[in-house]
Amino acid sequence: MAKVRTIDPITLEVIQNGLNSLVDEMALTVMRTAYSGVVKDALDYSTAFCDRNGEMVAQGLTIVAHLGSFPSAVNSILTKFDGHINDGDIFVMNEPYGSGGIHLPDIFVIKPVFINGELEGFSCVVAHHTDVGGLVAGSNSTASTEIYQEGLAIPTLKLYERGVPNDAIFQIIEKNVRVPIKVLGDLRAEITGAILGEREYLRLAGRYGAAELRSYTGVLLDMSESMARREIADLPDGTYEHTSWVDGDPILREPVAIHARVTIAGERIHIGFDGSSPQVRAGINSPLAFTRSAARGAIRMVLDPSIPNSAGYFRVIDVDAPTASVVNPILPAPCGARGIVGFRIVDAVLGAMAQAVPTRVPADGEGGNTIFSLGGYDANHEPFVYVDLFAGARGGAPWGDGIEGVPHGNANIGNTPVEMIEAELPILIERYGIVPDSGGAGEHRGAMAQVRQLRLLADEADVEIRSDKRRNLPFGLNGGASGTPSMNLLNPGTERETVLPTLASIRIKKGDVLQHVMAGGGGWGNPFSRDPVKVWEDVRAEKLTIGNASKLYGVVLNSQTLEIDVDATNRLRREMRAAEYSSGPLDQ
DSSP states (O other): OOOOSOOOHHHHHHHHHHHHHHHHHHHHHHHHHOOSHHHHTTOOEEEEEEETTSOEEEEOSSOGGGTTHHHHHHHHHHHHTTTOOOTTOEEEEOOTTTSOOSSTTEEEEEEEEEETTEEEEEEEEEEEOSOOOSSSTTSOOTTOSSGGGSOOOOOSEEEEETTEEOHHHHHHHHTTSSOHHHHHHHHHHHHHHHHHHHHHHHHHHHHHOHHHHHHHHHHHHHHHHHHHHHHHHTSOOEEEEEEEEEOOOTTTSSOEEEEEEEEEETTEEEEEOTTOOBOOSSTTOOOHHHHHHHHHHHHHHHSOTTSOSSGGGGGGEEEEOOTTBTTBOOTTOOOTTTHHHHHHHHHHHHHHHHHHOTTTOOOOOSOSOEEEEEEEEOTTSOEEEEEEEEOOBOOOBTTBOOOBTOOOTTOOOOOOOHHHHHHHSSEEEEEEEEOTTOSOOSSBOOOOOEEEEEEEOSSEEEEEEEOOOSSSOOOOBTTOOOOOOOEEEESTTSTTOEEEOSEEEEEEETTOEEEEEOOOOOOBSOGGGSOHHHHHHHHHTTSSOHHHHHHHHOOOBOTTTOOBOHHHHHHHHHHHHHHHHHHOOSOO
């Protein structure tokens, strides 16, 4: 434990909440000062504060997937600049093979914090940038075969040295991206957030003293570890395994496996990814820092939410991944669209944990954010880049139905508002809504899928689509049915309608229409145990049709009044249960 003479619980609580407020205020500052929709609307960024050793003591209410990446990024600073970290320095990096990065669009801005000449910690921000160059607008090409095609790689460098900006780095970034105003604007928003984090930490230190504050941050880390140990000790010991898949398509050629082996032993958890696919010549490989972040984040989802949101619990969750695999690639493996493997990592770990603690784990959801990236030039020959991260169909859970509009648990990314897209870009959103009959049946059904359809108003654009869950559907649990598949269509409902693969790189022309239907969430529990009133409510809400009310749930409704026919429902459910018993459960 940290060496502090007296632990005052009130002081500890105040400092913990002060640190949480600090990183949340950083996050709000980034959002309010950012230029791009990716950051200010979709909220694809994170904030944190790390101690002098690089251990994260607090993280803002942003993205789970970024949770474990800050220590790796700070460690790259401590390693490369040992003895040369100064007050007023600001560091920048995005390179994943040695600099702590997690893919090139995510640029870290980290400011060391000094008090009386001593290094006390690091104020950290990472944000997904609209573009960092490379093959495609948005810099997340799934068709990349090596990282050098994905854009500008920034090793761990000083963006500011002793308060003086390195203009050369700013100029290099400006000349290597398609939309420099947005990229540099977002970078300056990150700098502002990091400076604010420093200011607020200095304010806390002014109240309690640097040494005392340092002691209490150590206590918070130890407390997070201790609480996690107690939680894990109550879990059933054993080894649990699950495999999730990224759909095969013309880019990948065959499905990609992510196999998680979760071993619970006493107060520790070990997660191994042996059996996962080798790294692939497509831009979906997950760097080790991101893999560890996703795996630990999945465990965090089943632990007590009151555990302090620090790196203390990392100490009791070990993560190993085979070298040169899709979850631990080596140069020159591309990783621009690595988020899709990150989501599958979470799914694989949760699928394993569902065997250990079935009452804590929901059924599978839509598979994480689909990304649409469109880039081109408008009528004034000005470049535009549209990056939309579209999600929101969770699986049913032991405690209730899956929720629409709430993203995958590994992210906290919002769907970009239609008004913001149309105001800033040559794009018309023609459809955005919920798809009826798309949630997996269950006692607690999966969330309904959503659809987004857009029309290009510019002359032409290059399009990159990153989606999943078409062949390998969101799984149900405890007898719940699988969710429904995703779909990408070009010019739907016309003679030119074309089904696009889950991972696609295409060029479209003015007037072309793109439609994405996300996967629907899997169900939890036997559908014939669902309260008929809830089925009736779904029909009234136009989430479920009358035909599927009887077909999937055995609930008979009057087609005119929509009233429940209780006798017919009981009779139909008895018949369907008998048929189910003779043929086996719906889905496991």
